[in-house]
Amino acid sequence: MISDPEKQGAAMKAAGGIEDAVRGFLREALKSSAADAVLVPVRTPAEDSYAWILTNDPSVLDNARPAAPTMPVQGAKALKSLTRKGEGKAGIIAVMRPCEIRAAIELYKLNQVHLDNITLISYDCVGAVPLQDYISDPAGSEKRFDSMLKAGKTDDSAVKPVCRICVDFSLVDSDIHIGLIGQSGGSALLVPNSEKGQALLESMGMACGEDISGWTKTVAQMKVEREGARARALAEMGTRLQGFDGLSATFADCIGCHNCQSVCPICYCRQCYFDSDASRQDAASILDTAIERGGVAFPGNRVMFHTGRMAHMSLSCVSCGQCSDACPVSIPVADIFSYMAGLTQPTFEYTAGRNDGEPLPLRHFKEKEVEKVHEIVKGAEEEEVAHE
């Protein structure tokens, strides 16, 4: 489903704002039976957050915010709870942020999500308000987010740090994408991005004859700017993480709650190895270690847990920032993991969630791969021989 620059889109009138237009589109999809149900964020009754609601009732959509200001639960996790055990008959439209769709694609490859009956709709994302900011000031956060959405422009001071350096904020491997960036206020573009998406738009009588090259160009320009910002931020993080001392200082305040892992859309293990009996030491050997080294710290294995989790999931990390949102001691987990993903994914010429046809690097055996490693090993061997 990789994007084709020659493709065309359908114009969607959005005089009452983009979200109003999307609500109208979803209502129409339900009414015309183009979809049996939709999955969208809806504001909680106490108006203090958002929840994913699956509904077949068009009136429920009145309270939906397809582009919710904050991301309390990663959309891919909602989708996983719905489809983990396989397919049903209902056709479902899910409207999600690009990073949520990318996570869904990764989970699909990991057999945690089924997508046959799901139509994924993405949109140009201006970023998400950090969860703590939203919770402490919902009204102010709504206001700040609304003005960002209206302008189609990210306000760095209002969004999560990983959103500021996100380069996948637009078209991803969805079925339909909603283009907002650079559109004149009164309209948006509906861009079909798969046969399924094309068919849905057709069934709703939406003609795709609109030239999208202007939007494509604007998005590409923004991407270039973001790539610069991302490179700078990652270089800074690289310096901070140098050596074991760097890692140890970075994770010093970690209390071992594993919230980062619990909210991570990629960490799909029912029980993390680090929470299992296998990672536990018996009482006598802990005491032996304390006597040998002078002391043992609890919660233990701080750096081990984070680097272990990194080794397991950084190839699929979509930099959604949920881990940072959930950390009770404000460790910039997402920035750290995004930095690592920026190193591991290019090594395999892989981008998490880019394409559902791209195999997971660690589950796909290639005879010739990461040749650099061979050179490094060979170099080390030669050095050893010379040394002898």
Added chain:
Amino acid sequence: MSRVRIDMSSSEGAVAFLKHLLGSGKVSAILTMRKNPGTGAYDIGLIADEAGLDNAAPVAPVMVANTGRVLSSLTPAVKPLAVMLKPCELRAFVERVKRDQGSFENLLIISYTCGGVFPLDEAIGEHFQDSIPDYFRRVASGEIVEGVRETCKACEHFVPTCADVTISIAGDRDSTSGCSIYLNTDRAREMAEGLEGKQSDDEFDPAVTAELAVKRTAEKKKVFDSLAPAGDGLDGLIEIFGKCVGCHGCGHVCPICYCVLCDFESHSFDYNLPYFEKELSEKGSLRLPPDTIFFHLGRMTHMSFSCVGCGLCSDVCPVDIPVANIFKKVGEHTASLFDYVAGRDLEEEIPVMVFKEEEFNELG
């Protein structure tokens, strides 16, 4: 001898006592909160080297993990250990031992009358250290210190009940001029032999804490009353738990939730799509992931009568749900039906583990 008074602050006196225990070889190691020697951050250390005790912060108003939970992993202890526990941590450990998650064998339990701790996100702040001296002055005068966690302000169980040693701090005006270490058991007296300080036969007098206890009870009522949602039944629950993100951090840090895998994270809470389709056709709308409120009610059913109100669940909640106060309120209510107080006494049996032929006859 039942009391040793050391001419130092409570914190320094506690460290001196720990150094005595380790230095004299009476224990092999000490479990206490400390400043990590590498990073300077608070953590819990199992310290086997006397020099390591220079970093000990045995009574600092901070909780990074429930030490009662950590202690489980060190028991049964093959060699004698001394353990510093806040009263709620000790109660948690008692509850864990009742569930075969730990053992008192070879442990010297040291606790203290607790003035409460600050919220975790404040305790990791840069200037936190500066506020500690003032905290101890206020605690000694029997104040409820502004800024400590709500759950601590409302805690009535700040005097330890099953400790070998009690250090008198909260409500004890004399704690600003010296550190009073009460030796409650023979083992404690034996271990304290040779400890430098003024010895006497004074025993811990709970009257010292009576004034503070009254204040705490009044505060508890205030906190509990503030939890009443506007709506009844399910509406009220949605009001409180509606913003829950389902991270289960509350369960993961809870010292009572000892299951290796929570039932709510197991296969028994996976549903297939036809199930959702049926729900959808009946109700029109569903929240995903499902069972948000069910999780909290289920956890409450499983552990609330053993809840010790340690407050960690609130500390780790990413959306500031007052989980600890809710569980404490519900827990005290359920426990009172059985005249049970969580962690008060090792001999008191967990209500749901005891079969009584005659019980709740009014239920029919």
